[in-house]
Amino acid sequence: MQPKQILKEHVAKIATLTEEEFENFFNRFELRSFKKGQTIIAAGDRVDREYFVLSGCLKSFYINDDLKMFILQFAMPTWWTSDFNALYTGAKATISVDCITDAEVLSLSNENREALCKEIHQAEHFFRWRTNKGYVASQKRLLSMMNNDVKHRYEELMAQYPELYQIVPKQLIAAYLGVSRETLSRLHH
Template sequence: MDARQILKENITKIVELTDAQLDDFYACCRRESFRKGQFLIREGDEVTREYFVLSGCLKTYFLNDELKMTILQFAMPTWWASDYMALYNHCKAAVNVDCVANAEVLSITAEDRERMCHKIDAINHFYRWRTNRGYAASQKRLLSLMTNDTKKRYEDLLVQYPTLFQLVPKHLIASYLGVSRETLSRLYHASR
């Protein structure tokens, strides 16, 4: 797998980047492999990096005192993930990030990212653009969650992550939607 090429495509979909600029940015990235179930971030950790998924799938989730899991996000290939609250505000991680399936990722520290944004204009635009989209998607999810229409939430999920049902066990999808497995099963069979 050509990690540099995957990263390049992700960035140049949004902004133009010379090969030298890409080399500069790529030199800041660390490539790592994680096995299914392995943690990238644990609640309480200091968070210094964000992760770009090359293959596999991550989940960002919270466990309450009764160990009930709430999934905030899945991250599929070419998605970025971290505990952004912790990353930007230098507070401890409030969530966990682990692997739903074996994953290869690139990671970059917040410090390197900031340095690159100041050095390379295009990278600054890229991150601004990406976060804009992330923010808008997050607002949309919030709205979808608050307006509480499970069927619509399920349909949105299929549009957002069309390959999710091949990759992720159903109980995790139910946890993302905030519904029981029985409700999910009913929606799944009704939609086929």
């Protein structure tokens, strides 16, 4: 499917834009391709863009004071990713984003998002519900961190992304769940 069609179907799930409005909407995005392993956002960067995944899989992650990596999100097609704190507040990135596989994304700047929201009421509606869903996903991730039952958290992750086990190295799934690879192997049977 073409990038434009993927974005159109994604937006249509939430908002109703005229053909002309969607033309304007789509034209504010920039198509970018990344290679497996490539960094999109590094901790310390200034962040001015958010990314809508068309193909491939990205990860957003955090390295804590003990140099331990935590995976916040696996960003699959039709997911949005960025360091939203850095994006919205102008603070430097604390979250990094890179590519688990080759990936194609549509990138949108702060300035273009705000212009779209101002010009098109339904664009503002779209981004409100996009963030509402992101907020709920973030709350779920928080609850999953708080819950000690690893088996339950593993099953939740697999229900959310059934294809993940084929795409993502096992050690990254373990880093998402906060368990060792050995524990993960016992869970997946």
